[in-house]
Amino acid sequence: MTDYFDGTVSEPLLAEIRLHMAECSHCEVTVNTTQQTIHIYRNQEIYAYELPETLRDKMRAAIMEKCRCSKPSRK
Amino acid sequence: MATIQSPATEEIHPDVALVARAKEGDEAAFEQLIRQYDRQIFRIARHITQNKEDAEDIVQDTFLKAYQKLHQFQGNSKFYTWLVRIAVNESLMRLRKRRNSKTVSMDEDVQTEEGSVPRDFADWTPDPEQQYGQGELGEILRKTIAGLSPGFRSVFTLRDVENLSTEETAEALGLSVPAVKSRLLRARLQLRERLSKHMKVKDGMTK
Numbered sequence: 686m687t688d689y690f691d692g693t694v695s696e697p698l699l700a701e702i703r704l705h706m707a708e709c710s711h712c713e714v715t716v717n718t719t720q721q722t723i724h725i726y727r728n729q730e731i732y733a734y735e736l737p738e739t740l741r742d743k744m745r746a747a748i749m750e751k752c753r754c755s756k757p758s759r760k
Numbered sequence: 761m762a763t764i765q766s767p768a769t770e771e772i773h774p775d776v777a778l779v780a781r782a783k784e785g786d787e788a789a790f791e792q793l794i795r796q797y798d799r800q801i802f803r804i805a806r807h808i809t810q811n812k813e814d815a816e817d818i819v820q821d822t823f824l825k826a827y828q829k830l831h832q833f834q835g836n837s838k839f840y841t842w843l844v845r846i847a848v849n850e851s852l853m854r855l856r857k858r859r860n861s862k863t864v865s866m867d868e869d870v871q872t873e874e875g876s877v878p879r880d881f882a883d884w885t886p887d888p889e890q891q892y893g894q895g896e897l898g899e900i901l902r903k904t905i906a907g908l909s910p911g912f913r914s915v916f917t918l919r920d921v922e923n924l925s926t927e928e929t930a931e932a933l934g935l936s937v938p939a940v941k942s943r944l945l946r947a948r949l950q951l952r953e954r955l956s957k958h959m960k961v962k963d964g965m966t967k
Contacts, residue, residue: 687941690948691926715878715952718959722952723920729901734806736799740816745794748820749787752827 689716690723775839783830794823797840800922801847807917808851810906811858818854822847837931844924844932848914855910878949884959892958904954912947919944 688694689702706713736744775796781789798819805818825846826833833842885891892900905913918929919940930940 687926687945687948711878711881714881714883715949718884718956719948719952721884721959722948722955725897725955726901726905726916726920726951727923729898734803734815736802741795741798744798744816744819745791748794748823748827749791751820751824752787752790755824755828 686716690720773838776835779830779833779835779839782827790827793826793839797843798823800840801843804844804847804917804922805851807905807921808848808910808914809854809858810902811854814851814854814858818847818850821850825850838928841924841928841931844918844922844928845934848918848932852910852914878953882956884956900955900958904951907954908947908950912943912950915940915943916947916951920948 689699694702702716706716775793778789778793782793801822802815802819805822806812806815809815809818822843826843829846833839905916908916914933915929915935918924918932919926924932926937926940926944929935929944930937933940935943
């Protein structure tokens, strides 16, 4: 089913799945609502946890400072 | 600096040149890598730990570890995938510390089938983004994803939120591709089940 949602399922299997969904409302609803779930999350969550520019700058400076202080081991 | 854009894996990814320069001690090159990936790493850490402060720490720890281990990165995978792997491990370690008791591993509590077997077959309102305001929907989504176990949350975050490929997700999580697919399906079904109570079609509406 993961392949179905990702669009990587084979043609014959896809046909079989579609046929079954046409006859079985439970499966059809499950598949549709799962697809909606993925869609909702992809649209929403990307924006949900943004990093303000000022914080990005601060973190980057802190990281570089720590990097300079730590000597990367050569081996 | 190489400026070839690389949709195909045969072409050289721009990161390759940046990493090479960073290995030589070029700070600006490493800074560029930070600029490129800090937001994604923050999101991933935030999703897995569900904690903003932890996520901020994890971003720093991840890049610092990457810097220290850069000599170990051989270029067998994409730099980003390698970076994500560090971030996921840091995130799971944080969760372990917070919980303070049981270990939090990728295998922990992904054995549960709860929610993976669909029970709710009521169809959903066709446009939940319309039904709820942005803020409200965002809150619902955060609550439902927080309810997933870390094992499932990690897979879902990488694959469905950050759009890593199945192979990249497998690599970043240290899992096989079939294991990723199986966990992803169960994560999606669990989320679906949890979301269902918020998404019911009103009486009388057809889908």
